[in-house]
Amino acid sequence: MTHRSVLRGLLFASxxxxxxxxxxxxxxxxxxxxxxxxxxxxQDPQFVxxxxxxxxxxxxxxxxxxxxxxxxxxxxxxxxxTAALAASLALNMRVRxxxxxxxxxxLPTVVPVVAATYIWxxxxxxxxxxxxxxxxxxxxxxxxxLDDPFWTKPALILMSLWVTGSAxxxxxxxxxDVPETYYEAAVIDGAGPWAKFRHVTLPLISxxxxxxxxxxxxxxxxxxTQAFLLGQTxxxxxxxxxxxxxxxxxxxxxxxxxxxxxxxxxxxMAWVLLFVALAGTFLLLRVSRDxxxxxxx
Amino acid sequence: xxxxxxxxAPARAPNGVFPATSRLSRGRVAGSAWRYVVLAVVxxxxxxxxxxxxxxxxxxxxxxxxxxxxLGSDRWTLDNYxxxxxxxxFGRYLFNTALISSITVVGQLLSSSIVxxxxxxxxxxxxxxxxLLIVATMMLPPQVTMIPVYIAWSKLGLTGTYxxxxxxxxFGLPFFIFMLRQFFRGIPEELIDAxxxxxxxxxxxxxxxxxxxxxxxxxxxxxxxxxxxxxxFLLPLIYINDPEQYTLSIGLYSFFSEHGVEWxxxxxxxxxxxxxLVLLFFVGQRQFVxxxxxxxxx
Numbered sequence: 001m002t003h004r005s006v007l008r009g010l011l012f013a014s015x016x017x018x019x020x021x022x023x024x025x026x027x028x029x030x031x032x033x034x035x036x037x038x039x040x041x042x043q044d045p046q047f048v049x050x051x052x053x054x055x056x057x058x059x060x061x062x063x064x065x066x067x068x069x070x071x072x073x074x075x076x077x078x079x080x081x082t083a084a085l086a087a088s089l090a091l092n093m094r095v096r097x098x099x100x101x102x103x104x105x106x107l108p109t110v111v112p113v114v115a116a117t118y119i120w121x122x123x124x125x126x127x128x129x130x131x132x133x134x135x136x137x138x139x140x141x142x143x144x145x146l147d148d149p150f151w152t153k154p155a156l157i158l159m160s161l162w163v164t165g166s167a168x169x170x171x172x173x174x175x176x177d178v179p180e181t182y183y184e185a186a187v188i189d190g191a192g193p194w195a196k197f198r199h200v201t202l203p204l205i206s207x208x209x210x211x212x213x214x215x216x217x218x219x220x221x222x223x224x225t226q227a228f229l230l231g232q233t234x235x236x237x238x239x240x241x242x243x244x245x246x247x248x249x250x251x252x253x254x255x256x257x258x259x260x261x262x263x264x265x266x267x268x269m270a271w272v273l274l275f276v277a278l279a280g281t282f283l284l285l286r287v288s289r290d291x292x293x294x295x296x297x
Numbered sequence: 298x299x300x301x302x303x304x305x306a307p308a309r310a311p312n313g314v315f316p317a318t319s320r321l322s323r324g325r326v327a328g329s330a331w332r333y334v335v336l337a338v339v340x341x342x343x344x345x346x347x348x349x350x351x352x353x354x355x356x357x358x359x360x361x362x363x364x365x366x367x368l369g370s371d372r373w374t375l376d377n378y379x380x381x382x383x384x385x386x387f388g389r390y391l392f393n394t395a396l397i398s399s400i401t402v403v404g405q406l407l408s409s410s411i412v413x414x415x416x417x418x419x420x421x422x423x424x425x426x427x428x429l430l431i432v433a434t435m436m437l438p439p440q441v442t443m444i445p446v447y448i449a450w451s452k453l454g455l456t457g458t459y460x461x462x463x464x465x466x467x468f469g470l471p472f473f474i475f476m477l478r479q480f481f482r483g484i485p486e487e488l489i490d491a492x493x494x495x496x497x498x499x500x501x502x503x504x505x506x507x508x509x510x511x512x513x514x515x516x517x518x519x520x521x522x523x524x525x526x527x528x529x530f531l532l533p534l535i536y537i538n539d540p541e542q543y544t545l546s547i548g549l550y551s552f553f554s555e556h557g558v559e560w561x562x563x564x565x566x567x568x569x570x571x572x573x574l575v576l577l578f579f580v581g582q583r584q585f586v587x588x589x590x591x592x593x594x595x
Contacts, residue, residue, distance in 0.1 A: 008499055009421030015408040016431060019468020023446060024434060030445035041448065090339050093332045103582065104340040107347070110578040112528040114546045115567035118553060119350050122560050130349050133366035162346060166589050173590040222438050225530045229550070234557055253440055258535060263444055270440040277438055 035267035045264065052268035062269070064244055065252035066276075068153065068227075072248065073220045073280070076157040081212060084164035088171035089197075102172070109165030117229040120159045121146065131158075146230060149245035156226060156246070167212050174208040175201065203293040210292050214281055221277050224250035249273060354378065354564040361561050377561035378569070384556060387569060389541065390548040394527055397462055397544060401526035402519045404466030405473050409518065410511075412469045413477035414503045418489055428478070435471045447535060461536045462529075466522075473518050479591050480514035481507055517588030520581045524574055545570045 010017065035052055037045035056062045091102050108116065123131050124145040132142040143151040182200050191199065227248040231241035238255050240247030249269070257266035348368060353361055354377050356370045381387070415421075416428050450461040484507060492502050508515070530546045537547060549566055556562060578585060 005419065005421040006423060009415050009419045009424055009427075012415030012419060012499065012503070013412050013427060015467070016412040016469040016471075016474060017427075019408075019465065020430075020434065023465050023468065024437065024442055027442035027445035027449075028437075030448075031441050034445065034448075041451065087339060090335050093329075093336070095329060095332050095336065101336045101340050105343045106582075106586070107575065107578070108343055110524060110574045111571045112546060112574060114528075114530055114549050115571045118549070118563055118567050119346055122353065122564060123346055123349060125560075128362055128364065128366055128560075130345075130366045133364075136365065162343065169586050169589045218436055218438075222440065229530075229553075232550075232553065234554060237554065250440065254531075257444055257447075263448065266440075267444050270438065270444065273438050274441055277436065281436065 031267045031270060034264050035271050037264040039263040039267075040261045041263055042261075048264070052265050053272075055265065056268060056272065061244065061247065061252060065247045065249045066272075068245065068247055069221060069223060069249040071153055072156060072223060073217055076153075076160060077213060077216045077220055079157055080160045080164055081167060081209070081216060083161045084167035084212075085171050085209070087164065088168045088175060089201075091168070092172060092175045105168060106165040108162045111163075113225050114229060116163065117159070117226050120155070120162070121230065124155050124158075147242060149241070149243040152230065152241050152245040156230065159226060159230075167216065170208060170212060171205065174205040178204045206288075206292040207294055210284070210288050214284060217280055217284065218277055221273060221280070222250055223248050224254060227251050228254070350564045350568055353560060354568050356561060358559075358561055377565035380559070380562040381552070381566040381569065384562065385548050385552050385566070387548070387566075390543050390545045391573075393542060394544040394546075397459060398523045398526040400463050401466045402522045404463065405470055405518060405522045406515060408467050408469040409473035410477055410508065410515065411503060412474045413481055414499075414507055416474065416478045417481035418484070418502070418507060419499060428475075431471045431474055443535075450536070456536050457538050457542075458536075459542070462526075462532055466526075470522075473522070476518065476588055476591050477511070477514055480511055484510050513584055513587065514591070516581060517584040517591070520577060520585050521588055523577065527574055 034045060036049060037047050038052075039045040087105055091098065091105060095101075111119070123129050126132060126142070126144045126147055129145070131145070135142050143154075145151045145155045178201055182204070183196055186196050186200050227241070227246045228238060228251050231239045231246040231251070233239050238251060238259055240251060240255075253266050253269045253273070256262045256269060352368050352370065355373045355375070357372050357374050357376065360370050360372065412431075416424060416431075446461075447456070450456050455461060488506055488510075489502055492506050497505070528546065529544075530550070533544045533547045534550070537543060540551070543551065549570055552566055553563060
């Protein structure tokens with residue numbers, strides 16, 4: 001009976017298992033092998049040992065792209081999650097027309113990424129753009145945004161603030177789960193709005209914050225499309241922007257693989273990315289161990 | 298709608314479009330004017346880009362490049378839309394994108410649901426380990442598998458076709474499998490057992506008990522799959538070369554390469570590309586938001 005039920009279970013799960021074998025397991029093994037070779041797609045792979053990894057260590061663009069991506073992960077993720085949390089707190093306030101406000105904030109999330117990125121290229125246009133128009137109107141400085149290597153990554157982060165809808169919905173659902181009685185007890189103890197947020201809301205939703213941070217972190221490490229499209233110029237599609245300030249890791253990997261056809265080198269880059277993602281997740285879980293509160297414990 | 302009746306986790310399942318809020322008396326609402334101010338400001342920030350896109354797309358070129366930027370115009374016009382439609386075969390791109398998106402939905406509906414059924418409703422040893430493996434693969438950067446998979450498609454001579462985009466859709470996606478599994482778990486075991494007592498096979502139970510009770514989750518999956526396929530950029534960029542086969546994403550991208558500074562036409566094209574998804578979102582927002590809430594939290 002148990003034996004048969006295992007067969008039945010595997011049979012029904014077989015689409016994923018077969019797909020996993022074809023599209024993940026075999027490619028992972030192949031990728032590990034390619035990372036030890038020189039491979040340009042047209043000739044057979046040449047085994048070169050760890051030379052690709054050694055070359056990476058002395059490749060200035062590799063480090064540049066890694067730092068660009070870490071910038072977006074270490075600064076961008078907390079900024080955009082904080083914005084999502086702030087938006088969800090505002091949208092959790094009890095008012096009439098609440099669902100309409102939520103709709104407004106979520107709407108940008110459904111705009112296709114290519115359209116959204118070009119929309120922001122227009123908004124951030126240094127001369128005619130509306131962001132600088134608004135900054136000028138209130139007497140603030142007007143950065144060159146996409147033309148200034150210092151401002152390209154803040155521009156990417158600003159763009160990401162516009163599409164925080166998914167995190168916002170998850171935070172909203174978590175906020176609804178905080179029992180009303182906790183707040184009532186806090187008020188009896190004399191807690192103001194900040195103390196309620198700091199000592200009731202934040203601890204109770206901390207597992208969700210951790211979860212969203214890991215998801216957003218992994219996602220940001222793979223970042224490609226927005227940077228690719230912000231840096232795109234007429235002559236050079238995969239340009240990396242001014243002084244390669246938009247050359248994120250995924251973009252450099254794309255250049256190596258699909259522009260230069262250095263499949264081996266790009267595979268080595270993919271493996272480094274995997275280890276960075278694993279190390280980051282591990283570190284995050286480790287650091288957060290004492291700071292995340294699980295109600296069930 | 299009855300969308301939420303079979304919800305697996307009532308405490309977390311929003312009742313309305315978004316998690317519901319109790320109705321309030323007029324007096325309390327009046328006393329909270331500042332809340333409306335906050336919400337109006339937040340909404341304005343998120344809506345502002347839409348207003349800019351729409352007004353830019355409806356302005357003649359000389360007004361677009363006027364300083365300081367303004368949202369008004371004396372001469373609203375549809376010229377930019379005409380220019381965008383003249384410059385690219387929009388109908389063709391729309392058809393291609395709709396085709397890919399629809400096949401993606403079908404593939405994911407069939408494959409993800411049957412895997413989720415195994416994980417939620419068949420009791421078997423190794424089930425939890427498989428679930429863990431499926432969830433763990435979500436952490437794998439796609440860059441690791443992208444290159445060997447590309448090499449394989451190119452050795453098979455199938456780059457330049459839609460097959461590399463479509464075939465993987467028939468093997469389930471961890472996100473969807475997990476979402477449906479969460480939903481299926483909420484279907485009472487008694488219903489399954491009753492069907493079993495009457496001699497129904499597993500497939501019969503999947504087909505006639507579980508699927509009909511899971512419409513809201515299947516609709517959510519369909520909306521997500523459709524939107525992701527519609528928006529996808531990297532894979533079509535890698536696999537599609539022939540302009541006849543371009544999707545809207547790639548079409549808009551190549552339009553920018555050629556007409557980058559024609560902001561009016563570009564904003565018109567961006568509007569046309571986004572419109573179907575915005576409409577889809579308005580129709581399916583309830584399921585859409587619920588899908589996120591189902592998977593976002595464990």
